[in-house]
Amino acid sequence: xxxxLKTTPTPPIAxxxxxxxxxxxxxxxxxxxxxxxxxxxxxxxxxSKLDKDIRAHLMAENNYxxxxxxxxxxxxxxxxxxxxxxxxxxxxxxxTPDHIFAYNHRYRVGDQHGLYERMAIDPVSKEPTEKAKxxxxxxxxxAQHSAYFDLxxxxxxxxxxxLAYTLDVTGAENYEILVKSMDGKPRSTGIKKSAGSVQWAxxxxxxxxxxxxxxxxxxxxxxxxIHDANSQAKMVYEEADPGFFVSIGESDxxxxxxxxxxxxxxxxxxxxxxxxxxxxxxxxxxxEAGREYNVYDHGEDFYILTNTDGAVDFQIMQxxxxxxxxxxxxxxxxxxxxTLILGLEVYAGHMVRxxxxxxxxxxxxxxxxxxxxxxxxFDEAAYGLGLMGGYEYDTPWLRFAYxxxxxxxxxxxxxxxxxxxILRQTQEVPSGHDPADYQCERINxxxxxxxxxxxxxxxxxxxxxxxxxxLLLYGxxxxxxTISAGFRTGILPLIDRGFIYAIAHIxxxxxxxxxxxxxxxxxxxxxxFNDFVDVGRALxxxxxxxxxxxxxxxxxxxxLLVGAALNQDxxxxxxxxxxxxxxxxxxxxxxxxxxxxxxEWPEWGNPLKDxxxxxxxxxxxxxxxxxxxxxxxxxxxxxxxxxxVTYWEPAKWAAKLREHQTGEGPILLKINMEAGHQGESGRxxxxxxxxxxxxxxxxxxxx
Numbered sequence: 001x002x003x004x005l006k007t008t009p010t011p012p013i014a015x016x017x018x019x020x021x022x023x024x025x026x027x028x029x030x031x032x033x034x035x036x037x038x039x040x041x042x043x044x045x046x047x048s049k050l051d052k053d054i055r056a057h058l059m060a061e062n063n064y065x066x067x068x069x070x071x072x073x074x075x076x077x078x079x080x081x082x083x084x085x086x087x088x089x090x091x092x093x094x095x096t097p098d099h100i101f102a103y104n105h106r107y108r109v110g111d112q113h114g115l116y117e118r119m120a121i122d123p124v125s126k127e128p129t130e131k132a133k134x135x136x137x138x139x140x141x142x143a144q145h146s147a148y149f150d151l152x153x154x155x156x157x158x159x160x161x162x163l164a165y166t167l168d169v170t171g172a173e174n175y176e177i178l179v180k181s182m183d184g185k186p187r188s189t190g191i192k193k194s195a196g197s198v199q200w201a202x203x204x205x206x207x208x209x210x211x212x213x214x215x216x217x218x219x220x221x222x223x224x225x226i227h228d229a230n231s232q233a234k235m236v237y238e239e240a241d242p243g244f245f246v247s248i249g250e251s252d253x254x255x256x257x258x259x260x261x262x263x264x265x266x267x268x269x270x271x272x273x274x275x276x277x278x279x280x281x282x283x284x285x286x287x288e289a290g291r292e293y294n295v296y297d298h299g300e301d302f303y304i305l306t307n308t309d310g311a312v313d314f315q316i317m318q319x320x321x322x323x324x325x326x327x328x329x330x331x332x333x334x335x336x337x338x339t340l341i342l343g344l345e346v347y348a349g350h351m352v353r354x355x356x357x358x359x360x361x362x363x364x365x366x367x368x369x370x371x372x373x374x375x376x377x378f379d380e381a382a383y384g385l386g387l388m389g390g391y392e393y394d395t396p397w398l399r400f401a402y403x404x405x406x407x408x409x410x411x412x413x414x415x416x417x418x419x420x421x422i423l424r425q426t427q428e429v430p431s432g433h434d435p436a437d438y439q440c441e442r443i444n445x446x447x448x449x450x451x452x453x454x455x456x457x458x459x460x461x462x463x464x465x466x467x468x469x470x471l472l473l474y475g476x477x478x479x480x481x482t483i484s485a486g487f488r489t490g491i492l493p494l495i496d497r498g499f500i501y502a503i504a505h506i507x508x509x510x511x512x513x514x515x516x517x518x519x520x521x522x523x524x525x526x527x528x529f530n531d532f533v534d535v536g537r538a539l540x541x542x543x544x545x546x547x548x549x550x551x552x553x554x555x556x557x558x559x560l561l562v563g564a565a566l567n568q569d570x571x572x573x574x575x576x577x578x579x580x581x582x583x584x585x586x587x588x589x590x591x592x593x594x595x596x597x598x599x600e601w602p603e604w605g606n607p608l609k610d611x612x613x614x615x616x617x618x619x620x621x622x623x624x625x626x627x628x629x630x631x632x633x634x635x636x637x638x639x640x641x642x643x644x645v646t647y648w649e650p651a652k653w654a655a656k657l658r659e660h661q662t663g664e665g666p667i668l669l670k671i672n673m674e675a676g677h678q679g680e681s682g683r684x685x686x687x688x689x690x691x692x693x694x695x696x697x698x699x700x701x702x703x
Contacts, residue, residue, distance in 0.1 A: 005633060005666060005699050009067035012060035014655035023590060024611050028624065030587065032652040041214060044172040044641055047673070058640070058651060061669040065635075068666050072695040079493045080691035084684055085431035086489035094399075094411050094424045095119060097126045098391035101160050104132070112682035113138035116154050116163075118182075135163055135182050142682070145169045147674040148641075149682070152196035156182075157204040158254075164198045164207055164226070171674070172641040173216070177209060179226050189226055191233070199248045199257055201277035208236065208248050208257055208277070216595035216643040218245045221259050223277060237261075237270060237281055243598035250274065251297045252346045253393045258295070261287070264479060265602040269295045285326040296346040297321065298368065303351070304329055305344045311335035312514045316344065316353070333366075340513045345387055348394040350416045354387050356482070359442070359454045359511045361385040363400060365416050376414065380404045382442040382456045384486030403427070403487035405458040405501075406435040429489060437461055438495065442485070445538035451519075453531045454505040454512070456485040457544070460495055464543075470574070470701035471500045471545035473536050477508035477528040478557035479603060480517040490687075494694050499701075500544050506531035506561075522605050523616050529564040536565070536572050548574045548632075551697045555579035556645055559636075563622025563653070566631065575665075575700035576634045577693045580642055584649040585621040586614070595643045623649075626656050630663030635696045637689065639672045647671055665700075 016031035035054055043049045069076075089109040095102035102121045107114040116136040120129045135156075142149040152166035152175045163182060166175035175196040180186040195210040195218040205225045210218045219239045225231040237259050239246050244261040251258060251271070259270040259281055266289055270281035284295050284302070292314075293306035302324055304317040316333035319325075333353075342361065343354040351366040362377040363385065378385070383404040388411070390399055396417045403409040408427035414420070441457040463469055472494055476483055483503050491501050505511035508520025508528040520528040532552075540547050552573050554562040559581020566576050582588070590607050591597055605613025618624055634657060638650035654669035661667060670692075 004071055004702070005696075006068050006071055007664065007666070009064055011064050011658055011666065012057065013658070014057060021587075021590075023607065024609075024614050026611075026614055026618070028586065028618070030652075032655050033587075035648040035651045035655075036646070037648075040646065041216075044216065044643060045170070045174065047170065047640055050640070058647070058669075058671045058673070061651070061654065062671060062673075065668040065670045068668055069692070069696065069699075072692075072699055075698060076688075076691045076695035079694050080687055082431070082493045082496075083490060083687040083691060086429050086433070086492065087683070087687075088428045088430055091428075095121075095128075095132075096390055096399075097121055098156075098160070099123055102126070102128070103156065103391075105154075106132075107683065108139070111139050112684055113142045113149065113151065114683070115139065118156070118160075133183075136165060136180075141167070153198055155198050155200060157200045158202055159204045162200075162204060162226075164200070166194055166196050166198060168196070170641050171639055171672075173643055174212065177207070179207070189224075191222075195247075197248060199250055201257065202254075202274045203277060206277040210246050210248055215242075215593050217242060217599075218247065221246060221248060234278075236272070241598075242592070243601060244268075245599055251295070253297050253348075255297055257281075260294075262292075263599045263602050265290055265292065267292045267294065269293065271295070282324075284324045288326075293326075294344070295324075296344055296351075298346050298348075298351075303332060303344070303346060305341060307514070309335075312518070313337055313339055314341040314514065316341070316351075338513055340510055342510075343387055345389060345398075347396075347398075347416070349396065350398075352387065352398055352416070354385065356510065356513070359505060363387070363398075365398070367416075374419070376400070378402060378404075380407065381440055382485035383407070384484035386484075399424075405440040405456060405485055405487060406438045408433060408487050408489075427487065433489075433492075439463070440485075445535050447527075447531050447534045449527070449530070451507070451527075451531075453507075453535055455535055455539070456503040456505065457500060458491065458495060459500040460498070463498070463500065467540070467543050467546040469498055469500045469545055470549045470551065470697070471502060471536075471539060472551050472553055472697060473502050473504060473532070473539070474553045474558075475504040475506050475532050475535075475561050476554065476556075476558040477504075477506040477520055477532065477561050480508075480510045480514070482509040482511045490690055493691075494697060497698060499697070500539075502535070502539060502544070504532050504535040506535070521603055523612065525604070525616065526620055528561060529568060529620060532561055532565050533569050533572065537569070540572075547572050549701050551575040551577060551701060553577040553693070553697075555581070557582050559583055559645070559650075560585060560622060564620050564625070566634075567622060567625045567627070567629075570629050570631050573632045575632050575697060577696060578634065578636045578650070579689075579693070580638055580645045581622075581636060581650055581653065582645045583622040583653045586617045586624050588646075588649065589617060594646065623653050623656060626653075626660050628660045628662050631657060631661050631665055631667070632663075633665035633668070633696070633700045635668045635670070635693060637670045637672070637693075640674070668696075 017034040019033045092106035093104045095104040101118045103118045117132040119132040148171045150168040154165045175194045177189045177191040178186040199208040208223045221237040222233045224233045249258045257272040268287035269284045296303040315335040317329040318332040319328045339357045345352040364375045366373045388399040398414045411425040413422045439461045444452040552562040559578040563583045607614035636650045658667040
């Protein structure tokens with residue numbers, strides 16, 4: 001089996017159209033700005049409107065990538081079959097009870113999108129009283145669309161008679177809303193550009209949704225009676241600040257519709273009584289820069305999860321529903337530095353919080369009457385733990401999921417009163433999985449500034465730490481997102497081929513608390529990249545791998561991470577995989593019309609108004625810091641209709657990297673011409689992209 005990249009194809013050489021931008025006294029040059037379609041907003045809606053010269057260049061890039069990797073197809077196909085073989089063909093979620101019915105999502109053998117079902121249950125025992133019935137056949141829906149298909153939300157009405165769902169068929173994340181009776185045919189609501197989520201009111205007729213503006217930003221909340229053909233959409237809320245996105249949901253009790261304008265560091269919550277959906281929304285407390293808060297209702301009280309008053313790792317406060325403003329918030333569960341409150345669920349009799357301490361999560365349960373607390377924790381060196389929520393409020397049962405790098409995912413129901421734990425489901429790996437075949441480690445490395453960075457490692461049992469193993473180094477490091485140390489069948493084909501898999505829990509995430517995030521953003525962003533490079537170097541020094549046999553892997557803002565790391569130490573890496581990479585940071589953060597730019601300024605800084613922010617970004621932006629160097633082979637992917645990381649970012653970056661490449665490593669660009677940020681849709685089709693990436697990783701680390 002051929003597993004080497006071909007070197008004979010001639011790469012496409014993008015022509016240059018030099019442009020110059022003067023900004024805040026700085027000047028920057030860009031030879032490839034022409035790759036951004038002037039009519040990109042229209043192209044997001046209709047990809048056929050892409051400029052023909054740009055399309056020709058992207059197709060040339062795709063053809064080159066296919067030619068160079070042609071010899072890897074047998075390996076890629078084999079990895080795909082291995083990935084597919086680890087997925088249970090007829091997998092199903094654990095049915096979630098909602099009083100008289102339970103709902104679940106199930107795949108038939110061969111399904112990519114599956115079925116949505118419900119079954120009648122006994123309202124007390126929750127045991128089924130009839131067989132499950134199909135309420136939505138997503139597979140049949142997908143068959144009507146030849147290119148892209150994504151089902152955003154599937155939501156049943158409170159009386160269980162109606163189903164609303166949202167559908168994106170371009171990848172641009174513009175979702176049409178459709179409604180059907182449980183045993184009837186769907187009908188369009190005429191809503192074509194929702195953000196993907198819907199919320200029912202208690203009248204089982206009024207539906208709330210968020211719409212995007214001309215720049216793809218979720219900014220308005222509407223509602224309408226979806227059973228009345230003459231009903232006109234009513235605008236409920238409009239966000240005037242382009243730096244804030246808007247989302248909708250409902251409170252844990254179901255008593256309120258929630259409208260939440262937010263950016264990365266500030267939130268504001270508006271509530272509407274779900275029983276009176278035409279009531280004007282009421283603001284809990286007006287937004288304040290740097291303050292985040294979420295609201296949870298319980299009886300006559302609101303509980304507020306917030307970072308106010310210097311609570312960096314968040315605290316829980318309490319107030320009466322009749323006096324919701326911040327000046328009335330009083331202490332309930334105080335801030336504890338180093339113990340980050342990740343999430344909160346409130347039930348009729350209990351409050352449940354998910355916390356992370358020493359880079360590991362645990363669940364703490366509080367009896368709301370007595371105030372007594374107990375927790376749920378596990379003993380493995382590294383693991384993932386998550387609350388799964390549910391439809392019912394007045395219940396003693398909590399559902400959570402647990403897994404570790406070696407232990408497949410388990411779903412538990414836990415009785416918060418009796419502390420009984422029931423295992424509802426264990427992830428099946430049809431091709432077989434023995435945890436004893438693998439070894440997991442959690443280590444800490446010392447970064448260049450003395451900080452310790454947690455690293456999760458997974459490898460085949462018995463792997464020698466003599467530097468001979470190739471290593472896949474994965475990271476993200478932005479927005480406070482922490483990569484869970486959970487079970488991933490997707491990484492096993494590489495580990496079975498001798499790879500060591502390392503997750504670097506770098507600054508910019510929240511692995512060590514909220515301060516860990518603050519220490520990896522804005523003027524401290526360079527810590528994120530330094531941590532990642534330092535982890536790679538330390539793992540080589542410790543014998544886990546060798547310089548030049550490390551493949552760095554990141555997607556979206558993780559693409560920024562690997563791009564910056566590549567510029568900092570190209571010889572550390574034997575290859576780079578960057579999926580939908582955010583790499584043209586300075587240009588993107590200077591373009592206020594792009595969907596994500598204004599909401600992203602609190603994360604990166606605003607180079608349109610702030611000279612210091614301009615300088616900080618200019619110092620690390622991967623596109624702006626490419627130099628003539630011997631870069632390793634690079635595989636870069638993007639999506640034509642991606643509204644988050646626009647296609648021209650990876651396209652420009654690939655062209656500039658190739659221009660400055662002094663070595664022989666090919667710079668490969670694959671643009672999915674029929675998808676957006678999430679790549680291929682479908683349970684199996686998405687695995688083909690993973691298989692391609694891993695075949696590339698194998699090829700570039702072979703000796």
